[in-house]
Amino acid sequence: MSLLKPISTIDSPGGGSAWGKLLLGLVLGLAGGFLAGRYLYPARPKPGRPPPAAAEPGASPLRPAPGPSPVAAAQAPAAAPGTAADLPDAGTAAGDAPAAAAEELQRLEIVLQRSIYTMLARRLPGRRADVLNAHLGRILVWWLDLRRDVARGDLLQVLYHPSQDINEFRILALRYRSSKRGFDRRAFFFKPAAARYGRYYDEEGREVEARLTHSPIEEYEQITERMNLAGRRHHGVDFKADEGTPVVSPYRARVMRVNFHTRMNGNCLDLRYLQSGRRALYLHLSQIAPGIRPGVIVEAGQRVALSGNTGRSFAPHLHYELHSPRGRLLDPFLAEPTIHRALTGADLEAFKVRAGELSSRLESK
Numbered sequence: 001m002s003l004l005k006p007i008s009t010i011d012s013p014g015g016g017s018a019w020g021k022l023l024l025g026l027v028l029g030l031a032g033g034f035l036a037g038r039y040l041y042p043a044r045p046k047p048g049r050p051p052p053a054a055a056e057p058g059a060s061p062l063r064p065a066p067g068p069s070p071v072a073a074a075q076a077p078a079a080a081p082g083t084a085a086d087l088p089d090a091g092t093a094a095g096d097a098p099a100a101a102a103e104e105l106q107r108l109e110i111v112l113q114r115s116i117y118t119m120l121a122r123r124l125p126g127r128r129a130d131v132l133n134a135h136l137g138r139i140l141v142w143w144l145d146l147r148r149d150v151a152r153g154d155l156l157q158v159l160y161h162p163s164q165d166i167n168e169f170r171i172l173a174l175r176y177r178s179s180k181r182g183f184d185r186r187a188f189f190f191k192p193a194a195a196r197y198g199r200y201y202d203e204e205g206r207e208v209e210a211r212l213t214h215s216p217i218e219e220y221e222q223i224t225e226r227m228n229l230a231g232r233r234h235h236g237v238d239f240k241a242d243e244g245t246p247v248v249s250p251y252r253a254r255v256m257r258v259n260f261h262t263r264m265n266g267n268c269l270d271l272r273y274l275q276s277g278r279r280a281l282y283l284h285l286s287q288i289a290p291g292i293r294p295g296v297i298v299e300a301g302q303r304v305a306l307s308g309n310t311g312r313s314f315a316p317h318l319h320y321e322l323h324s325p326r327g328r329l330l331d332p333f334l335a336e337p338t339i340h341r342a343l344t345g346a347d348l349e350a351f352k353v354r355a356g357e358l359s360s361r362l363e364s365k
């Protein structure tokens, strides 16, 4: 376990370079199809006719080669469910055998003088800084506007399990003290006994991520990218989920289009929610449910597809994109009702013990 002291005053020359800024932009965006989105679909959404969504992770200007970007790689759970390689990802590091895993835990403490990515890049080898930054962003995005709210003097503490295998990389605990937003928050990774995936919880046992009350997918691991119209644009929300996870229409809806622009979107659906008039795009599906074709009405909760990894996608996920009736892009987490689930009973008890252990290691000097 390495104990890294607070920031030194030495300025690394790479901090302000164009390369550094490009990388920063790449990773802060977490994943998204900036270039492809711009070049292939420059037009603004037309009223009543949502455009095909932007490309998915990996369409990076920095990584023209077919290999995934660090960000895309970071969200790639290569193994199929149930395989040996998938087990570490299922929460062993945080759950049953902390003794073995604890040996390898890394602790990082930073008082920010520059962007989070720049600070990480000074301390860690490039690839690890990329991956850690991407994983941090997925948590912090629920607390902060990462472009505006990160301020000099903010405190960041991270306890993480590094791994050469990107699928085993895991942040176990995180603390962020924000001067601009005036909070001091912690997140702990924990897998409830009956849950398929572990998640991040605050000290009270409440999920850090919001969930859509009317969600197109119930079983997913994490939101790996939110909607983002600044910098690296991303027009929807990415739900990381194993291929074949059921996808439903959360509302009564009319099927408008099926499998359009499949080279980019893969198998995809365009639904119009009848009551609100909103349009929803579902991309990168592995399968469309039988009978789902243009003109068909589906009921709220009806299964319409299975999630997948088709089209321009480099990791299994559902890209879900919402448009107003006039064709304006909407952030589902702002435009739709959300909840934060909380642990209860035995899970809450187990979590409190676990959070206590992690907290003492996270904040130990």
Ligand SMILES: [Zn+2]
Residues within 6 Å of the ligand: 056, 057, 225, 234, 236, 237, 238, 318, 319, 320
């Ligand atoms: Zn997406």
